[in-house]
Amino acid sequence: MSPHPTILGYLGRALSLEFSAVQQFLATARLLESRGIDAAAQRFQTEAREEMEHVERIIGRMLALGAAPNASQLRPVRVDGSLTELVLSAVELERDITDFYARAVADALAIQAHEDRLFFDQLLQEERHHLVEAETWYRELTNPGGQR
Numbered sequence: 001m002s003p004h005p006t007i008l009g010y011l012g013r014a015l016s017l018e019f020s021a022v023q024q025f026l027a028t029a030r031l032l033e034s035r036g037i038d039a040a041a042q043r044f045q046t047e048a049r050e051e052m053e054h055v056e057r058i059i060g061r062m063l064a065l066g067a068a069p070n071a072s073q074l075r076p077v078r079v080d081g082s083l084t085e086l087v088l089s090a091v092e093l094e095r096d097i098t099d100f101y102a103r104a105v106a107d108a109l110a111i112q113a114h115e116d117r118l119f120f121d122q123l124l125q126e127e128r129h130h131l132v133e134a135e136t137w138y139r140e141l142t143n144p145g146g147q148r
């Protein structure tokens with residue numbers, strides 16, 4: 001059975017988004033390291049590794065479906081701004097990826113591509129987790145005392 005074009009489209013865009021996240025988070029980590037903010041740099045390093053694991057999973061899925069991985073639409077990398085601004089950029093990126101996987105799950109369901117729906121749903125859950133972590137970090141930076 002050949003894969004549905006809708007699914008191949010989502011896999012291709014997922015690959016581009018995940019590679020964009022890897023590139024952004026590695027750049028952010030190196031930038032923060034150069035400023036001596038090592039703990040934050042380490043967090044972005046870890047984040048980049050998790051996104052790289054998503055890249056690997058998507059490539060595996062594409063190969064299993066007989067499609068060649070071809071990420072060509074990478075987002076521009078942000079290499080300026082304060083730590084707070086960089087964390088906010090991470091929040092926005094995680095939110096975009098989360099919204100993207102939510103659409104992938106809905107569309108896979110609509111065309112009854114059940115295995116693909118499960119595949120995207122697993123990524124959706126993990127990205128929701130990333131989003132909550134990034135949002136929490138952002139709140140800690142902008143409201144350190146925890147008061148409202």
Ligand SMILES: [Fe+2]
Pocket residue numbers: 018021050051054097127
């Ligand atoms: Fe990811």
Ligand SMILES: [Fe+2]
Pocket residue numbers: 021051094097126127130131
């Ligand atoms: Fe993520």
